[in-house]
């Protein structure tokens with residue numbers, strides 16, 4: 421892992437550039453993509469899978485969406501494997517390269533944990549102290565069966581607080597749940613609340629056309645928290661081959677999405693330490709010695 425304190429340009433959604441303290445990460449893709457033929461064999465008919473997952477993207481009401489996940493839970497892993505869904509491994513690669521200390525020591529919260537694909541990636545890298553929350557009891561049942569979480573809780577983000585005291589976790593992830601009808605942007609400060617000072621928060625969202633409006637609102641929320649000095653951005657990593665598109669409408673002609681994949685982005689933030697100012701209110705301080 422190469423963590424450095426150099427000032428350098430970091431990739432920004434929308435193609436712009438930004439300067440700031442950044443963690444240098446080796447984010448090259450290490451695994452070859454499974455062939456499409458293999459995906460079809462693993463997940464049944466790819467067109468059936470596309471129809472099922474495409475239907476989920478179309479649901480914008482949270483209660484309906486969670487109900488959909490309850491029913492989908494037992495087929496979820498197989499279906500997302502067919503779509504070559506890589507968000508869990510990409511996010512975990514990004515997070516774990518920046519997380520200091522031995523993996524066994526870090527307490528990690530997986531928000532919107534689903535069936536536990538993120539936990540599987542974390543466990544493969546030696547992270548064993550894992551808690552998960554999700555709004556779907558069906559998905560939590562699958563996660564429980566995986567046996568990788570020490571604690572699992574039913575919690576609907578945007579409606580309920582996370583079931584943990586302030587400053588509990590060394591790292592908090594939310595993968596695949598930031599889009600319309602799922603976790604609202606208003607829930608982001610709650611992730612920050614349960615993160616330890618100087619702990620990490622890793623988030624993902626899709627950047628295909630139908631999610632761009634949500635992504636814009638998300639980035640406004642992320643930027644606002646940065647301006648308020650609650651956290652600092654370490655990484656914004658745009659990824660072309662995020663997962664296979666469910667319809668041709670999701671594919672942008674004339675881009676690398678042409679091969680049938682949609683794109684996405686991984687964000688990594690570090691919560692600022694709070695320093696007590698003598699005779700005044702506590703204020704967030706930038707970290708030094710990265």
Ligand SMILES: C[S@@+](CC[C@H](N)C(=O)[O-])C[C@H]1O[C@@H](n2cnc3c(N)ncnc32)[C@H](O)[C@@H]1O
Nearest residue numbers: 532533534555556559576577595596597602603
């Ligand atoms: C696409 S799945 C992602 C699951 C897992 N993180 C992964 O990457 O495989 C989205 C998950 O978010 C959960 N979810 C969506 N909206 C939620 C909300 N507002 N509160 C809690 N969980 C939510 C769903 O139940 C589902 O398990």
